[in-house]
Amino acid sequence: MALKERLRGLKSLAGPFAPFDATATPDDPRGLFETWLCDAIDGGIPEAHAMTLSTVDEQGYPDARVLILKNVDADGWHFASTKLSPKGRQIAAQPRAALTFYWQPLGRQVRLRGPVIEMSREICEADFLARPIGSRAGALLARQSDVLVSDAALDAGLAEQRRRIEADPSTVSPTWAVYAVKPNEVEFWQADEERRHARLRYRQENHGGWTSERLWP
Template structure:
């Protein structure tokens, strides 16, 4: 396969400074709405990048579960690999890869735990099987087989067959407070449009165009 020759032109449209909202969350909200209207699969899927104690980055896809001026929220096992890495280094990055619309958004910021009552409210809104799965999976820990995982799931299901499912102590949410947010729109001849929002110490945002 001659993958070095695989390429396509990005011709869906450009991005101009006059079109941008004053703050990145408002711009993100507009683009997310357009992505949803376009019918993209998994519009809230985002790549979360963290760094371990040795300086080794790692990435995985998580789902955005809320956002506002304070930042971007997701939920996970608090004993997972990503949680351990975020405890060591709270600086993280998010990437929203909306390829069908020839768009990307990159968020750089610091992560902090969401309030437990907020995590509780979200946990109770999840489908019952998803609640059970949170108990059954010791995320990122070695597992001997698929059968072992299924056995753990069935055991938890039996345990809570007649009672509400509580949120595990090892489960919760994080909010990424953005320091920089970059909006990328593909352009013809690789002349893409890139704008980056940066926050100052007072929380005010500036916008700068970047070379593609």
């Protein structure tokens, strides 16, 4: 069968889904996000904390990749990476990003957009030290997305950083960063089997409060 036919034969948004009452929601999107995230975690959805981070490069081209959500607090939605990676460099040049979550069994998507801030050195270092030794070794190498010429080069690089950590377990990478996206727009999207999807978009006002409005599906 041709790929086009195979794709046409696949189901999407088949449900059944719990209805979402977009008229009875909190004033602040953070609370609703935490409810939806916890629904996904409690529902056993694998990697419920995986999200797509979209940034733009210096030519204005969008770039996107999946990352792990580390926290949500008053500073925003947190993720961690090396500053020397393409995403780190893109954020340094253009500190704005979008995050997208999709929890397929629930038929739910959340989209956020806003400025990105780098958290304090204290937070970055604490995050680094909480990582398993293999992840710390990789982060110390700080070669993410560089061209890899051989497995031997990777193995040797990791082994060298591992020895460094074993010799001094307090070693931290100066280029490891925790970032937070502080959204000024958050959209909640709940699928409906009859395609009457429910959408609610929050937008931040100049005074810091939020307004919300429903969107056509």
